[in-house]
Amino acid sequence: xxxxxxxxxxxxxxxxxxxxxxxxxxxxxxxxxxxxxxxxxxxxxxxxxxxxxxxxxxxxxxxxxxxxxxxxxxxxxxxxxxxxxxxxxxxxxxxxxxxxxxxxxxxxxxxxxxxxxxxxxxxxxxxxxxxxxxxxxxxxxxxxxxxxxxxxxxxxxxxxxxxxxxxxxxxxxxxxxxxxxxxxxxxxxxxxxxxxxxxxxxxxxxxxxxxxxxxxxxxxxxxxxxxxxxxxxxxxxxxxxxxxxxxxxxxxxxxxxxxxxxxxxxxxxxxxxxxxxxxxxxxxxxxxxxxxxx
DNA sequence: CACTTGACCTGTCCGC
DNA sequence: TGCGGACAGGTCAAGT
Numbered sequence: 001x002x003x004x005x006x007x008x009x010x011x012x013x014x015x016x017x018x019x020x021x022x023x024x025x026x027x028x029x030x031x032x033x034x035x036x037x038x039x040x041x042x043x044x045x046x047x048x049x050x051x052x053x054x055x056x057x058x059x060x061x062x063x064x065x066x067x068x069x070x071x072x073x074x075x076x077x078x079x080x081x082x083x084x085x086x087x088x089x090x091x092x093x094x095x096x097x098x099x100x101x102x103x104x105x106x107x108x109x110x111x112x113x114x115x116x117x118x119x120x121x122x123x124x125x126x127x128x129x130x131x132x133x134x135x136x137x138x139x140x141x142x143x144x145x146x147x148x149x150x151x152x153x154x155x156x157x158x159x160x161x162x163x164x165x166x167x168x169x170x171x172x173x174x175x176x177x178x179x180x181x182x183x184x185x186x187x188x189x190x191x192x193x194x195x196x197x198x199x200x201x202x203x204x205x206x207x208x209x210x211x212x213x214x215x216x217x218x219x220x221x222x223x224x225x226x227x228x229x230x231x232x233x234x235x236x237x238x239x240x241x242x243x244x245x246x247x248x249x250x251x252x253x254x255x256x257x258x259x260x261x262x263x264x265x266x267x268x269x270x271x272x273x274x275x276x277x278x279x280x281x282x283x284x285x286x287x288x289x290x291x292x293x294x
Numbered sequence: 295c296a297c298t299t300g301a302c303c304t305g306t307c308c309g310c
Numbered sequence: 311t312g313c314g315g316a317c318a319g320g321t322c323a324a325g326t
Contacts, residue, residue, distance in 0.1 A: 001319055032303095058320075075320050077304080105304090124303045126320070142321085170297065179321080187319060236306095236318070276299070277319065299325075308316085 002058060002074040004150070004184030005227035006238050006246065010080055011055040013241025014062070014118075017082040021112040022049045023064070033107030033122060034129045041131050044068040045110075057146045057183035061137060069134045077105075077237040078120065078127030085115035096243030097234070123237060147182045150220055161213035164205050172208065172216070173201035174275040185220065188233050188248075188255045191280045193220040195254045200288025201274045201281060226251060254280040 002010070026045045028034035048064035055061065060080070062070040072080065081098050101119045102109055108120035108129055120129060137143060147163060148155040163182065167175040175181055176190040185193075194201050196219030199212060208216075232238060232246030235256060239245060249256065253263050258271035262282035272279050281288075 003320090073320080075302095076318075122303095123305065124318090126303065167297085174297085177320085278317080297326085299323105301323080302321095304318100306317085308314105310313090 001076050001186055001188065001235065002078065002232070002238055003186035003189055004058060005189070005224055005230075005248065006232035006240075007055050007058050007060060007074065007184070008228050009232045009240050009246060010074075011053050011060055014060070014080065014082065015053040017241055018050045018062075018112070018118060019053060020049065021114065021116065022047065023110060024113040025111040026108065028108045028129075030107060030125065032125055033120065033127065036131055044131060045070075056143065057149075057179055058186070059142070063134055067134055068131050069137050070129055071132055071137065071140070072120070072129045073127050074122070075124070075126035075128075077123040079122070079237065079239050079243075080241060081119045081121060081239065081243045082241050083117050083119065093243065097239050097245055098243035142179075145180045147178075147180050150182050150184060150217075151224060157214035157217040158210070160217040161210050164208075164213055168204070168206040170205060171202050171275055172199055172205060173277070173279060175205050176220075177275060177277070182220075184224075187277050187279075188235070188252070189220065189223050189227065191255045192223040192252060195280075195282060195286060196220075196222060198285050200286045201279050202288055254282060256280070 023045050026042060044066045048066040050062060051065050052063040054063065058073065060072040062072065064070065079098065081101065083101055105121045105123045106119050107122050110118040132140065160182065164175055167178060167181060172194060173190055176185050193216060197212065197216040199216060227233060227248040230246055230248040230251060231240060233248040234245035235249055254269050257269050258280060260269055262269055262285055265282065265284050267282055267284040269280055269282055272281065
């Protein structure tokens, strides 16, 4: 489930692997994955050179020399994997989690003039690629509404606390997952940051002190930075632009660790459901209302 | 308006 | 071994 650190890791890889390459051909297996991959649109793709790869929240922005941008959302199971030209045989890198490409979950194939490929794989078809004029990207509904980047130097803990007041009657977990409050946080890092701040996910925003919210911000930045350093979290499907896994999951304190010991106090971590999501907490470090364990 | 729930998909896992 | 159902979780539409 790509969140900010995973998308940032893909961005870094793509920046190194595809900037400067020229597109020769684009195909899509289903309009759902690339709604505007029509012949009319391909004139802005074919012959265009990749000029930059950017990220905003969980969205990847692949800028082209044609003045257009391939906007990509990986949602839960999306992967963007680059494969260089293969001079012989049909082999694939042995250190890749992804096998021969394309495979049955390949939705979009971008072929470059040098014979290399970028594959958009997405098992569950929730993700998508869309082409927009670069100048219109900031006007996309999601881009207009999405909150500040949590790792932006200009985004302060007090500004973070202030933005949470927009959702004062909801749970901390729901507020963290709300992309209009702060960008890029998903289920993994919401649970990890709440454990770090010793706050229960069902706690209402209005019941938190500004000190607690500032501590939560510090913990959120910590887990996001650590995960970027570890190349993201490979829980199920996520891989980077080379098809390789990320290792943050090995450093996670509560996420996917139900039944194991809390690394801070030794209590047994439990899994509950909060804001419609599987939620991992330490019942001792994060005191709050008792919830029925799943 | 504020907030919550369901839909979108497919593969995996668990219990019978 | 097969089969039904729960579950995974990002975002938006629909519902309360």
